[in-house]
Amino acid sequence: MSEMRPVLRTELCDVLGVEYPIIQSGMGGVAGPELAAEVCNAGGLGVIAGLLTGPDQLRAAIRELRERTDRPFGVNLLLLPEVWDPQPTSGLDDELVERVHAIANRLREDLGLEPLTERPPTVPQLVDAAFDVIVEERVPVFSAGLGDPGPDVTARLHEAGIRTVVMVTNSGDALRAVDSGADVVVAQGMEAGGHRSHFEMPPEKTLRDLGTFTLVPEVVDAVDVPVVAAGGVIDGRGLVAALALGAKGVLMGSRFLATRESRAPEVHKKRLLEARGEETLVTARLTGRYARVVENAISNAWADVTDVLPFPAQFLVNADVFALGESANEPEHLPLWGGQVIGRIADLPWAGDVVADTVRQAIGLLSDGIALRAEA
Ligand SMILES: Cc1cc2nc3c(=O)[nH]c(=O)nc-3n(C[C@H](O)[C@H](O)[C@H](O)COP(=O)(O)O)c2cc1C
Numbered sequence: 001m002s003e004m005r006p007v008l009r010t011e012l013c014d015v016l017g018v019e020y021p022i023i024q025s026g027m028g029g030v031a032g033p034e035l036a037a038e039v040c041n042a043g044g045l046g047v048i049a050g051l052l053t054g055p056d057q058l059r060a061a062i063r064e065l066r067e068r069t070d071r072p073f074g075v076n077l078l079l080l081p082e083v084w085d086p087q088p089t090s091g092l093d094d095e096l097v098e099r100v101h102a103i104a105n106r107l108r109e110d111l112g113l114e115p116l117t118e119r120p121p122t123v124p125q126l127v128d129a130a131f132d133v134i135v136e137e138r139v140p141v142f143s144a145g146l147g148d149p150g151p152d153v154t155a156r157l158h159e160a161g162i163r164t165v166v167m168v169t170n171s172g173d174a175l176r177a178v179d180s181g182a183d184v185v186v187a188q189g190m191e192a193g194g195h196r197s198h199f200e201m202p203p204e205k206t207l208r209d210l211g212t213f214t215l216v217p218e219v220v221d222a223v224d225v226p227v228v229a230a231g232g233v234i235d236g237r238g239l240v241a242a243l244a245l246g247a248k249g250v251l252m253g254s255r256f257l258a259t260r261e262s263r264a265p266e267v268h269k270k271r272l273l274e275a276r277g278e279e280t281l282v283t284a285r286l287t288g289r290y291a292r293v294v295e296n297a298i299s300n301a302w303a304d305v306t307d308v309l310p311f312p313a314q315f316l317v318n319a320d321v322f323a324l325g326e327s328a329n330e331p332e333h334l335p336l337w338g339g340q341v342i343g344r345i346a347d348l349p350w351a352g353d354v355v356a357d358t359v360r361q362a363i364g365l366l367s368d369g370i371a372l373r374a375e376a
Pocket residue numbers: 025026027028030049051076077078144145146167188191192193194195230231232233251252253254255257337338339340341
């Protein structure tokens with residue numbers, strides 16, 4: 001029935017082969033084939049998350065998604081140096097491992113878990129195998145967070161007919177991504193939920209990321225590929241604002257996190273519906289990389305700690321606490337990823353309706369004109 005649907009096309013649609021300029025963020029633990037397929041079938045770009053996923057699991061998810069949709073889709077990987085080249089955790093400082101476990105042990109005690117002292121395991125390098133799967137399966141779009149695939153991998157993807165989308169937090173990284181061959185750049189403002197997409201992790205004292213309204217036009221002026229706005233967008237108002245800033249589309253994370261098809265634990269979704277944007281904060285202490293979460297017992301327990309382990313060892317130290325928090329269905333002991341925009345999220349719609357409503361509202365604003373006071 002797509003011929004019955006309203007038309008809203010930008011250059012992004014031509015580059016990605018989609019009907020509408022709306023991308024659903026690949027989100028680790030949240031964006032599986034059921035969510036991505038709904039977004040694709042509604043005309044947006046659905047993306048599955050391949051973060052720390054083995055090749056067989058990734059291939060199975062891609063095939064499941066293909067069974068659910070015949071439209072273009074994406075696969076997302078986080079490409080930070082720590083996953084390209086994982087350092088053995090045997091090299092971690094003993095005293096630091098002891099200190100971080102002391103904090104985690106207090107949380108374990110709250111939950112009735114046994115205290116732990118051992119260093120977290122070294123995570124194998126999964127990125128090379130993931131790219132093999134992406135190329136073999138001829139995935140239509142590859143999307144990267146926290147790093148640049150680089151010219152060689154990008155050329156390999158392009159040879160296989162795969163478009164690349166790279167998320168950045170500043171115009172310098174946008175230029176780097178375009179130099180490597182990125183087809184699309186996502187400009188991620190500081191209000192975004194989940195991990196900050198830094199290519200290099202800034203020290204906390206110099207964490208001065210720009211907001212979406214400032215960053216998007218700066219990146220638009222810096223690069224000659226379509227730019228997508230991310231951070232704070234949940235509806236047609238955000239889409240029209242992004243287009244006015246020169247972006248060719250939007251990427252939404254928090255909005256799709258709070259949908260029926262999202263794999264986020266129910267307790268996480270429920271907390272997002274209640275929480276205000278002012279309750280979110282950026283911390284590197286849950287995973288070793290900066291991420292925006294809703295404040296809770298775990299973010300508070302780590303608040304005054306200065307040194308933590310690198311990604312993903314810091315995440316693994318917290319993993320048993322997060323898993324128990326999730327299975328106990330209580331919101332204080334799991335990471336509540338979410339953007340500043342959660343204060344405006346009050347329902348749990350179907351993901352396809354998010355796309356349709358966003359398009360309808362944007363077309364309404366664009367065609368009826370944005371209210372101006374006509375008389376003097
Ligand atoms: C729960 C959650 C998980 C995320 N996981 C990823 C991920 O695996 N890869 C990625 O590139 N970005 C990830 N992001 C960041 C998003 O790509 C995006 O920048 C952000 O959600 C946009 O801001 P918004 O939340 O205000 O829409 C995640 C975001 C959330 C909320």
